[in-house]
Amino acid sequence: xxxxxxxxxxxxxxxxxxxxxxxxxxxxxxxxxxxxxxxxxxxxxxxxxxxxxxxxxxxxxxxxxxxxxxxxxxxxxxxxxxxxxxxxxxxxxxxxxxxxxxxxxxxxxxxxxxxxxxxxxxxxxxxxxxxxxxxxxxxxxxxxxxxxxxxxxxxxxxxxxxxxxxxxx
Numbered sequence: 044x045x046x047x048x049x050x051x052x053x054x055x056x057x058x059x060x061x062x063x064x065x066x067x068x069x070x071x072x073x074x075x076x077x078x079x080x081x082x083x084x085x086x087x088x089x090x091x092x093x094x095x096x097x098x099x100x101x102x103x104x105x106x107x108x109x110x111x112x113x114x115x116x117x118x119x120x121x122x123x124x125x126x127x128x129x130x131x132x133x134x135x136x137x138x139x140x141x142x143x144x145x146x147x148x149x150x151x152x153x154x155x156x157x158x159x160x161x162x163x164x165x166x167x168x169x170x171x172x173x174x175x176x177x178x179x180x181x182x183x184x185x186x187x188x189x190x191x192x193x194x195x196x197x198x199x200x201x202x203x204x205x206x207x208x209x210x211x212x
Contacts, residue, residue, distance in 0.1 A: 051082045051207035053200065056089040056169050056179040057117070059100030060128060065121040067178040067189055070197040074204075075114075082182075082204050086117060088165040089177050096131045098162065103135040103149060105158035110144045183207050 055071060057064045075084055086104060090097035100120060107116030119138050120127055127134050132153055140146035152158060172181060178189040180196065183203045189196050 049083075050080065051183060051204055051211075052085060053082050053204065054085050054087045054181040056087045056165075056174045056177055056181070058088065058090045058094060058097040058177050059104060059117065059120045060094035060097040060124060061091065061121075061177045062124055063176075063189065064178045065124050067196075068118055068121055070200075072118075073197060074200060077201070078204060081208060086113065087169065087181075088162045089169045089174050089179070090162065090166060091177065094128075096127060096135075099132050099135060099153055100127065101162040101165075102153055102156070102158040103132075103139070105161050106149050106152040107139065107142075107144060109152075109158075110139075110148070112142055112144055116142060116144070 053074065055067070057067070071084070074082070078084075086108070088101035088104070090101050094100075103120070104113060104117050107113045116138065119142060120135065123134075123138075130137075135153065136146050136149045139149040169179070173186055174181075176188065180187040180189060180200055182200055183206070185203060187196055187199060
């Protein structure tokens with residue numbers, strides 16, 4: 044008996060200090076709602092040098108995923124990106140507490156750097172495949188840059204996802 048085909052993967056290259064990534068949240072939510080577990084939606088980290096807290100934000104997002112509330116946390120931080128800009132790491136820990144996550148563990152994770160390798164690996168892979176800014180999407184081998192405009196991107200992602208799902212039938 045053959046194993047079922049794995050779900051198509053949509054990588055969302057993002058950073059938590061990026062206002063454009065906040066704008067992309069509506070598309071990400073709509074895609075999650077439309078496809079559920081038929082496609083695998085993965086957050087990939089691409090901290091930008093121009094945002095001094097973005098590397099810490101990526102590590103905090105990984106800790107949130109480790110604690111089982113990754114996307115909830117990402118949405119909460121992106122929803123208050125200006126506050127994150129102003130306050131930096133303490134804000135990341137504060138949001139964790141607000142969401143009922145183990146805030147002390149967040150603080151420890153930011154100090155001990157347990158998620159740095161994941162963030163570094165994502166950033167390196169992003170550079171290799173041509174990610175230059177955030178948000179950027181990758182699905183079915185196609186790269187879609189959303190930093191300039193989100194216009195038409197969700198429709199294009201849906202078109203590719205629908206094709207990949209049809210090929211699995």
